[in-house]
Amino acid sequence: MNVDAVMLGAVGGPKWDNVPRDVRPEAGLLKLRKEMDLFANLRPSTCMPALAAASSLKEEVVSGLDVMLVRELTAGTYFGQPRGMQMWEGKERCIDTQSYTVDEIERVVRAAFELAMKRSKKLHSVDKANVMETGVLWRRVATQVSVDFPDVELHHMYADNCAMQLVRWPKQFDVIVTDNLFGDILSDCAAMLSGSLGMLPSASLGAADSSGRRKAMYEPVHGSAPDIAGQSKANPLATILSFAMCLRYSFDMVEDADMLEAACANVLDAGYRTGDIMQPGMMLVSTQEMGEQVCLELDKLAA
Secondary structure (H helix, E strand, O other): OOOOOEEOOOOOOHHHOOOOHHHOHHHHHHHHHHHOOOOEEEEEEEOOHHHHHHOOOOHHHHOOOEEEEEEEOOOHHHOOOOOEEEEEOOEEEEEOOOOOOHHHHHHHHHHHHHHHHHOOOEEEEEEOOOOOHHHHHHHHHHHHHHOOOOOOEEEEEEHHHHHHHHHHOHHHOOEEEEOHHHHHHHHHHHHHHHOOHHHOEEEEEEEEOOOOOEEEEEEEOOOOOHHHOOOOOOOOHHHHHHHHHHHHHOOOOHHHHHHHHHHHHHHHHOOEEOHHHOOOOOEEOOHHHHHHHHHHHHHHHHO
């Protein structure tokens, strides 16, 4: 694929509910991730001070939160074989297979360690080593990779405990790395700490080539929200912030990324809200109006 980056809008909707799974939009998304080999999914969960009261948790628990979840994206349960429906002893049963190689684990764990080195030098590796063989391997590989990053404080944690700790004391985390299935679940759990799925961006990155360039795709964490399609109620900030991640990770335009993120934060500080993050005393705006306010704020910051 001869592009610098892909920006993807949310896909899916009820009109595809009754079509074969392999022609649904979600199947195309999985294929795109697999064929581009985008193995590291970065999902930041930040709580801007202006939205701390919008979280379902106490304000002091989430205000200033900044967690980066790194989800393995091209292996595990969503891609394992065999899978599907079959007859067994005269009855239907369904199989999904969790499978990981050492290399698949090592590369995403190494990416997480590299991120941790640029942040607070603390990494939680999340698995189910107590009941899953893939979890045993995951923990062993993470421990081996940690030798190359002696400055990073590594913690191992079971996935169920991690889910509990995210809503109990989320600020204990900085970078979390986990497999595809647990990453899907835990990132949505972490998302609500910020107040809304409509606030959360993501980046999916491949391996760096000889020039340091990575294949990459950027998309909001939220779904397509077909129930509000065409009503100008959707929150555009997750998509805008996904583009900020694109500027940061694909184009090394760090100052521009910082400026775009600051524009979003300033608009929220000014009291503008879409319906998903609406709070008493704030100004309810449409999708278009929220985007226009971000553009106006960008003009101010760039002046």
